Amino acid sequence: MTDPLPPGSTIGILGGGQLGRMLAQAAAKLGLRTHVYSDRADDPAFELAAAATCGEFTDVARIAAFAETVDVITYEFENVPLEAAEAAERLRPLRPGSRALAVAQDRLIEKRFISGLGLPVAPFAEVSSPAMLARELETIGTPAILKTRRFGYDGKGQARIRTPGEASAALAELAGAPAILEGHVAFEREVSILVVRGHDGEVRTYDTPVNEHRDGILYRSTVPSSLEPSHRARAEEIGRLVADALDYVGLLAVEMFHISGDAKNPLIINEIAPRVHNSGHWTLDACHVSQFENHIRAVAGWPLGSTARHSNAVMTNLIGPEADDWRKLAEDPMLSLHLYGKREARAGRKMGHVTRLSPLTESGRAKDD
Amino acid sequence: MTDPLPPGSTIGILGGGQLGRMLAQAAAKLGLRTHVYSDRADDPAFELAAAATCGEFTDVARIAAFAETVDVITYEFENVPLEAAEAAERLRPLRPGSRALAVAQDRLIEKRFISGLGLPVAPFAEVSSPAMLARELETIGTPAILKTRRFGYDGKGQARIRTPGEASAALAELAGAPAILEGHVAFEREVSILVVRGHDGEVRTYDTPVNEHRDGILYRSTVPSSLEPSHRARAEEIGRLVADALDYVGLLAVEMFHISGDAKNPLIINEIAPRVHNSGHWTLDACHVSQFENHIRAVAGWPLGSTARHSNAVMTNLIGPEADDWRKLAEDPMLSLHLYGKREARAGRKMGHVTRLSPLTESGRAKDD
Numbered sequence: 001m002t003d004p005l006p007p008g009s010t011i012g013i014l015g016g017g018q019l020g021r022m023l024a025q026a027a028a029k030l031g032l033r034t035h036v037y038s039d040r041a042d043d044p045a046f047e048l049a050a051a052a053t054c055g056e057f058t059d060v061a062r063i064a065a066f067a068e069t070v071d072v073i074t075y076e077f078e079n080v081p082l083e084a085a086e087a088a089e090r091l092r093p094l095r096p097g098s099r100a101l102a103v104a105q106d107r108l109i110e111k112r113f114i115s116g117l118g119l120p121v122a123p124f125a126e127v128s129s130p131a132m133l134a135r136e137l138e139t140i141g142t143p144a145i146l147k148t149r150r151f152g153y154d155g156k157g158q159a160r161i162r163t164p165g166e167a168s169a170a171l172a173e174l175a176g177a178p179a180i181l182e183g184h185v186a187f188e189r190e191v192s193i194l195v196v197r198g199h200d201g202e203v204r205t206y207d208t209p210v211n212e213h214r215d216g217i218l219y220r221s222t223v224p225s226s227l228e229p230s231h232r233a234r235a236e237e238i239g240r241l242v243a244d245a246l247d248y249v250g251l252l253a254v255e256m257f258h259i260s261g262d263a264k265n266p267l268i269i270n271e272i273a274p275r276v277h278n279s280g281h282w283t284l285d286a287c288h289v290s291q292f293e294n295h296i297r298a299v300a301g302w303p304l305g306s307t308a309r310h311s312n313a314v315m316t317n318l319i320g321p322e323a324d325d326w327r328k329l330a331e332d333p334m335l336s337l338h339l340y341g342k343r344e345a346r347a348g349r350k351m352g353h354v355t356r357l358s359p360l361t362e363s364g365r366a367k368d369d
Numbered sequence: 370m371t372d373p374l375p376p377g378s379t380i381g382i383l384g385g386g387q388l389g390r391m392l393a394q395a396a397a398k399l400g401l402r403t404h405v406y407s408d409r410a411d412d413p414a415f416e417l418a419a420a421a422t423c424g425e426f427t428d429v430a431r432i433a434a435f436a437e438t439v440d441v442i443t444y445e446f447e448n449v450p451l452e453a454a455e456a457a458e459r460l461r462p463l464r465p466g467s468r469a470l471a472v473a474q475d476r477l478i479e480k481r482f483i484s485g486l487g488l489p490v491a492p493f494a495e496v497s498s499p500a501m502l503a504r505e506l507e508t509i510g511t512p513a514i515l516k517t518r519r520f521g522y523d524g525k526g527q528a529r530i531r532t533p534g535e536a537s538a539a540l541a542e543l544a545g546a547p548a549i550l551e552g553h554v555a556f557e558r559e560v561s562i563l564v565v566r567g568h569d570g571e572v573r574t575y576d577t578p579v580n581e582h583r584d585g586i587l588y589r590s591t592v593p594s595s596l597e598p599s600h601r602a603r604a605e606e607i608g609r610l611v612a613d614a615l616d617y618v619g620l621l622a623v624e625m626f627h628i629s630g631d632a633k634n635p636l637i638i639n640e641i642a643p644r645v646h647n648s649g650h651w652t653l654d655a656c657h658v659s660q661f662e663n664h665i666r667a668v669a670g671w672p673l674g675s676t677a678r679h680s681n682a683v684m685t686n687l688i689g690p691e692a693d694d695w696r697k698l699a700e701d702p703m704l705s706l707h708l709y710g711k712r713e714a715r716a717g718r719k720m721g722h723v724t725r726l727s728p729l730t731e732s733g734r735a736k737d738d
Contacts, residue, residue, distance in 0.1 A: 031708025306702040339400025
């Protein structure tokens with residue numbers, strides 16, 4: 001138990017992307033200051049932070065100096081080097097801690113951690129040589145997917161293996177990076193659970209969005225989903241188990257595959273994101289307290305806020321040139337438009353998002369469920 | 370007609386208080402940058418602006434230099450010196466313009482302007498000497514209120530006159546400042562209309578809050594109010610007339626007295642605020658698009674956003690030490706807490722506000738109406 005940080009305190013944020021930007025905005029709403037540390041001078045979070053340090057994430061001395069200027073530290077991306085996170089953690093509370101980072105940074109450690117909790121994951125195996133890959137493909141079968149253990153995001157660092165004959169090409173694509181082979185899961189839809197855990201262990205969950213991807217990038221998240229109530233309850237249970245096991249403080253997302261006909265394991269865990277998550281952006285417009293504010297509340301040792309939803313919502317990402325349509329999007333009376341202030345609309349880059357709101361249906365579920 | 374400013378453009382804001390802070394946050398949501406100009410280094414808007422200039426509002430050269438760094442200029446308080454506003458306006462579009470400032474800065478000009486539109490105001494008269502006051506008191510009667518023409522806010526610069534015998538004390542209290550005498554209006558409640566007008570003349574209004582004051586400072590705003598529909602429609606008409614007459618661009622608040630039994634003039638206009646307004650803070654939590662975002666949209670030449678409400682709301686200001694209760698307020702699941710990042714909780718200072726949300730009632734009106 002710690003005392004909550006009073007208004008006027010400073011939260012250090014490692015990472016300066018749109019998640020850091022929206023965290024800085026949420027902190028400001030509560031009268032908390034932010035100091036953003038990131039490695040690119042034009043990162044979108046810098047403009048909204050009370051203080052900014054532009055430095056390399058590998059510069060442990062710089063990270064330590066940054067840590068000394070703040071009251072507590074959080075991060076907005078899971079690839080913060082562990083060494084830097086640990087250096088920060090020696091000086092100030094790091095919430096969530098370096099353990100969540102260590103687990104989420106490495107797909108193999110992550111899968112073992114989840115399995116160790118008795119939770120279902122796709123069949124997986126470590127792969128570090130062509131011989132290992134051939135052997136594991138025999139067990140796991142095809143189709144399968146070969147992924148780098150580290151630094152994968154938005155579909156990067158992945159190669160599909162449809163037949164055993166594609167194995168060596170897949171390995172070549174990963175260019176010798178330590179890898180993990182994952183078996184195919186015949187899922188109907190992807191969902192995620194957004195769970196926030198306070199410093200005192202209190203846990204709250206948001207409604208479970210159903211997520212659609214395009215080219216490996218999240219395209220759309222919708223609430224309410226069409227998950228049956230027992231499966232929703234299971235998603236919440238999974239979120240809680242993972243957060244508790246990590247002694248997590250802050251917002252955590254668990255991405256899952258949904259197989260409605262599998263009575264035993266309707267939800268297979270795909271991956272953990274130890275941070276605010278793109279599939280929770282709709283909470284900004286449709287909830288009393290957003291995922292960003294609840295993350296800040298947890299990190300600052302404050303009471304958690306309500307995760308209740310006042311509207312139905314469909315969040316759609318604006319990728320690359322899609323944000324050029326801002327004028328048309330701004331005209332739509334039911335859309336809330338969010339632009340991240342990024343200067344270059346490179347292909348595949350998340351430039352903003354829109355949330356389409358509609359009145360809450362009586363049951364809390366969409367009419368066409 | 371002007372082209373809308375593209376994301377990445379910079380809006381200059383004259384004034385650095387909480388209204389400027391919330392405007393900066395709204396601009397950031399749309400990918401627009403802000404440059405705040407204010408005269409106190411610890412003003413709450415500075416921390417959230419991409420750029421900041423700390424200078425005197427009377428320093429016309431400094432204001433001009435500031436204007437040259439931005440694409441359009443707005444203001445968050447009505448006491449921006451007219452000379453400074455005009456200097457800015459010569460270099461960049463000023464929205465709303467200097468005319469709205471000139472009208473709102475002087476209670477006498479304001480009353481004459483409103484009367485000139487054929488809209489009802491309390492009986493009023495210019496007062497610049499004891500003889501004038503005595504004479505006007507005979508016409509207007511007591512109780513009445515003597516106010517400075519300029520620089521009054523939150524009940525400051527006002528003296529009540531219950532009987533003619535109190536006249537000289539009231540004049541003494543105003544210390545020789547040019548004054549206006551206003552007759553008493555026996556109103557039941559105070560309401561305001563929040564109207565936003567786009568660069569193309571489009572007008573939208575928010576639901577009409579009923580406002581309660583304590584010690585001359587806004588204490589609470591509630592939507593829906595208990596105004597009958599025809600009176601609400603009249604409030605909207607008043608807002609539109611005032612905004613059109615000023616060729617206004619941005620959000621405008623008109624404060625009114627409500628007299629439900631007066632069929633001819635149920636709403637008497639008290640004053641105009643040519644800016645986002647405290648009685649509209651509930652729009653942040655209860656509307657699809659807040660008053661701050663709609664002001665920014667108008668100023669940037671964007672399409673106006675929806676003024677629809679998704680929840681019922683009661684906004685309560687946190688004055689001075691009331692904000693010290695932040696921990697308890699943060700625990701209440703139906704309250705959205707906003708703190709302005711002010712360091713000193715001086716008596717009478719607006720430190721933050723809370724909005725209590727409840728589900729929208731079917732009729733759009735509170736159950737106990």
